[in-house]
Amino acid sequence: MSVRVQSETFDPGAELNAFTAAVDGAGAVVSFTGVVRDVSGGLTAMEIEHYPGMTQSALAKIVDEATARWDLAGALVIHRYGVLTASENIMMVATASRHRVDAFQAAEFLMDYLKSRAPFWKKELTRQGEAWVAARDEDEDALKRW
Amino acid sequence: MSVRVQSETFDPGAELNAFTAAVDGAGAVVSFTGVVRDVSGGLTAMEIEHYPGMTQSALAKIVDEATARWDLAGALVIHRYGVLTASENIMMVATASRHRVDAFQAAEFLMDYLKSRAPFWKKELTRQGEAWVAARDEDEDALKRW
Amino acid sequence: MIDVMYFAWVRERIGEPKERIETDAATVMDLVEELRVRGERYAAAFADVSALRVAIDQELTEFDAPLAGAREVAFFPPMTGG
Amino acid sequence: MIDVMYFAWVRERIGEPKERIETDAATVMDLVEELRVRGERYAAAFADVSALRVAIDQELTEFDAPLAGAREVAFFPPMTGG
Numbered sequence: 001m002s003v004r005v006q007s008e009t010f011d012p013g014a015e016l017n018a019f020t021a022a023v024d025g026a027g028a029v030v031s032f033t034g035v036v037r038d039v040s041g042g043l044t045a046m047e048i049e050h051y052p053g054m055t056q057s058a059l060a061k062i063v064d065e066a067t068a069r070w071d072l073a074g075a076l077v078i079h080r081y082g083v084l085t086a087s088e089n090i091m092m093v094a095t096a097s098r099h100r101v102d103a104f105q106a107a108e109f110l111m112d113y114l115k116s117r118a119p120f121w122k123k124e125l126t127r128q129g130e131a132w133v134a135a136r137d138e139d140e141d142a143l144k145r146w
Numbered sequence: 147m148s149v150r151v152q153s154e155t156f157d158p159g160a161e162l163n164a165f166t167a168a169v170d171g172a173g174a175v176v177s178f179t180g181v182v183r184d185v186s187g188g189l190t191a192m193e194i195e196h197y198p199g200m201t202q203s204a205l206a207k208i209v210d211e212a213t214a215r216w217d218l219a220g221a222l223v224i225h226r227y228g229v230l231t232a233s234e235n236i237m238m239v240a241t242a243s244r245h246r247v248d249a250f251q252a253a254e255f256l257m258d259y260l261k262s263r264a265p266f267w268k269k270e271l272t273r274q275g276e277a278w279v280a281a282r283d284e285d286e287d288a289l290k291r292w
Numbered sequence: 293m294i295d296v297m298y299f300a301w302v303r304e305r306i307g308e309p310k311e312r313i314e315t316d317a318a319t320v321m322d323l324v325e326e327l328r329v330r331g332e333r334y335a336a337a338f339a340d341v342s343a344l345r346v347a348i349d350q351e352l353t354e355f356d357a358p359l360a361g362a363r364e365v366a367f368f369p370p371m372t373g374g
Numbered sequence: 375m376i377d378v379m380y381f382a383w384v385r386e387r388i389g390e391p392k393e394r395i396e397t398d399a400a401t402v403m404d405l406v407e408e409l410r411v412r413g414e415r416y417a418a419a420f421a422d423v424s425a426l427r428v429a430i431d432q433e434l435t436e437f438d439a440p441l442a443g444a445r446e447v448a449f450f451p452p453m454t455g456g
Contacts, residue, residue, distance in 0.1 A: 091455070
């Protein structure tokens with residue numbers, strides 16, 4: 001189980017391959033990659049703030065919860081902070097299991113909790129100005145299924 | 147949308163990165179990689195047979211169905227046939243969407259249909275002999291939720 | 293004339309991947325009945341059709357499907373892709 | 375003495391990421407009431423606590439949670455990770 005909080009970018013493909021190699025014996029590997037997208041067509045940057053003292057432990061707790069609930073051979077969470085531009089990778093989750101259902105469920109669970117329970121805040125900087133990304137009710141609702 | 151049926155191996159990390167680059171603008175990318183696992187501890191090879199005339203069209207139909215049901219910026223299916231050894235990649239699915247739920251749901255849908263509706267048959271060759279992998283009731287049941 | 297194809301253990305039991313068959317069978321099941329009397333290997337392969345799947349012209353179908361116009365029929369066990 | 379931290383637009387409204395505060399507040403909400411009267415910027419930041427989240431010693435908690443023994447309290451909007 002691995003949690004990394006970093007400002008540097010990362011290579012999702014290289015991370016996926018390294019993760020898969022390390023969980024030898026798991027037949028199913030699921031990954032999720034979040035990429036900065038320019039929804040409005042005028043995004044100049046995305047700024048991600050986090051709560052350094054809390055981030056690592058909050059993520060580790062979410063990963064522990066996933067490990068307790070599903071039959072996982074491994075789990076990886078990478079999340080960036082700082083200033084990112086369009087098409088940059090924001091974060092990545094990977095899970096491995098003998099069963100594809102466990103790998104999928106755990107990855108979705110990790111994503112749902114990362115969205116609403118890990119101390120990150122996104123701000124979009126556009127040509128028109130800057131604005132904090134608002135939390136969405138559907139992200140909060142997504143937690144109810146777990 | 148891309149479907150590849152091949153005997154050669156492939157690099158899931160390189161495929162993931164190429165896929166993500168090609169679907170620029172999608173914020174969420176999900177991948178699933180299936181790896182040969184040695185369940186019994188005595189696997190010498192896995193042989194995958196397929197129905198060449200039908201495979202490509204069956205996969206394309208499954209991908210079209212996913213594209214119709216979810217808001218996808220892209221979908222990729224790679225599936226191998228032939229003789230594979232432990233730890234080799236069997237297949238890969240990737241989906242991209244503006245919404246993480248769509249990317250996850252479409253990837254799970256593709257996997258569920260690949261398991262039971264794409265004309266592949268796996269045979270495990272072990273030191274004790276060889277045996278066709280039996281279809282599991284739960285894989286058939288998994289289709290009912292879609 | 294129709295091309296009949298076999299995959300996985302169906303192919304192994306029958307001993308051939310493919311054959312051309314002269315038939316007037318109206319449905320897939322009628323064709324199965326004709327095949328069953330061809331010999332022990334066929335009888336073994338088709339002993340329990342609930343364990344088999346069938347495709348006509350590369351589309352999955354059911355055993356009561358009509359064969360009219362079919363060029364290729366394939367018999368195989370439940371698929372195990374992914 | 376307690377460390378009070380602010381993140382995202384809460385930090386921007388208050389104009390500081392962190393401050394040390396002398397307080398006898400029994401609960402988070404009591405602390406919020408004390409902060410609100412510190413000035414307009416605080417009043418603006420804490421106008422609607424239903425729009426805020428709070429952590430005590432780096433664990434998410436509720437506004438009615440007791441502050442006894444707390445070393446660090448953080449206020450921030452709903453998180454938008456992932």
